[in-house]
Amino acid sequence: MTLLVDITVWDPVPWVTRFRELLPGRSVLTPRDTFDPAAVRYAAVWKHKAGGLQGLPNLAAIFSLGAGVDHVFADPDLPAVPIARVVDADLRDRMSEWVVLHVLVHHRAQHMYDWQQQQKIWEDDPNQPLARDVRVGLMGLGVMGADAARKLKAIGFDVAGWSRAARSVPGIECFAGRAELPAFLTRTDILVCLLPLTPETRGIIDAALIRQLARDGRLGGPILLNAGRGGLQVERDILACLDEGTLKAATLDVFEAEPLPQASPLWHHPRVTVTPHNAGISEPRSVAAYVVRQIEAFEQGGQIENIVDPRRQY
């Protein structure tokens, strides 16, 4: 069998190298190689070229190499084969590091202290709340959201979560569905978005949503963190909410267009922190091993895990 590794944006070399190590005796190729289309059984992809997976008559499954499958469904000529998400402990842990870091940066007003240092000002905020006085709300309670929720809870934050379908995370107040979204938002001081991008979630972080966040909290206004996908957010609305005061600050790892265009006002907005889509990084070491385990299980008659629903696109 042949595994076709179709990656753009990232450097494919470490992925191909790692797959070859893990699949000795098999053929691991990229679209640049010459190969027999009928030999390709699996595709491992990240932002593959649209149409690039057509004409592979024996393709059995497509594996996404990073969190999310929105990039797979972006291909209008996608073959009708099972598509699998990656679930990876390292990716999950990296994402939680980013979430805990940036929640704490806002909670402890580190931007203000950095500014004070530049001015040589020695002054602490006597109204600094405790973590338990700050309500963090996680949108998305999958493997990553639930892990971030648990870690924020361990630090002491008052954590709740929201997800499309009902979920249960021990110690975390869980809201579900559109009907419970307002109740979730009105109790949230720091909103952390880790949702997948689907037709249902596209543009969900808009002015109407932001304006429902708690404005009576201890941090002087609501704060938005998005490390899900840029397509979840309406950047024009985020800027409007920052300017009208319904949003105090935002830390964004993902953007409508990436890399974030040089002309974007987000780069130098005084209350926006930009990170270059590095919250959760897919590493060949562990992710390729996950894909290979799925292939091996499938070839031994088992099921590939984390197959997405093509109607929901997740």
Add this chain to the structure above:
Amino acid sequence: MTLLVDITVWDPVPWVTRFRELLPGRSVLTPRDTFDPAAVRYAAVWKHKAGGLQGLPNLAAIFSLGAGVDHVFADPDLPAVPIARVVDADLRDRMSEWVVLHVLVHHRAQHMYDWQQQQKIWEDDPNQPLARDVRVGLMGLGVMGADAARKLKAIGFDVAGWSRAARSVPGIECFAGRAELPAFLTRTDILVCLLPLTPETRGIIDAALIRQLARDGRLGGPILLNAGRGGLQVERDILACLDEGTLKAATLDVFEAEPLPQASPLWHHPRVTVTPHNAGISEPRSVAAYVVRQIEAFEQGGQIENIVDPRRQY
């Protein structure tokens, strides 16, 4: 009985107010009030005026209102009565917030990303290690150190601790005493100092100590965090180690002189982060309640907790 509240540096009003709420019918006074010295049974102090506790013939105990008792022992005319430290969950939790925040800032290179944002540079570090690849070492494994160790462990860091006397913290490799200090330092990428200031620990963070930290770690050089006391560190040595490359960066909440003098090169050193001794803040709400519980237990024939050893001054 009278409780004498002797505070400098902080605003005494919220403390006196809180003690009066909690001790109705008793006398809560400050050194500015007129009072009968023989009526004073307890003193609650933070950086009290030297000699201010003399001439109180019925003084039964001195309570420190913040973490540490070094400020009490700074008084050469201290009466020979029991001195109690405060152990407070809120203070502990605030300190851990600061520790987790600043460990993550260094781990995730947030200073670099802040700089990149200013330059509109979209670039992630492909060598970003995972938390488990970064060795954090906590000096001080009391209530605060052990809590910070547990929370760092929950995030995923490879955590060890060092303390004067042997301690055990589940899941944390514990080193003890001067003999085991080199082994602890050589396995440490991020050193977090939460030690109390005593005659034994004064100046412990010097060039000889810093030069023993791991230089083969994944963060490109060792990092120092100190939220214990400024007297623990030799600032001249920290600067020398930063310049010679044996220290990559430092985040300091405490200083040899506080407020940090305007002339200190630490303010604008490119690899030093200064916070204004705000890592762990004593709040009247919970700390005064702790002191009142101790007084009540003592008056009912019980023991005051966390009495320090005057020879060790902790």
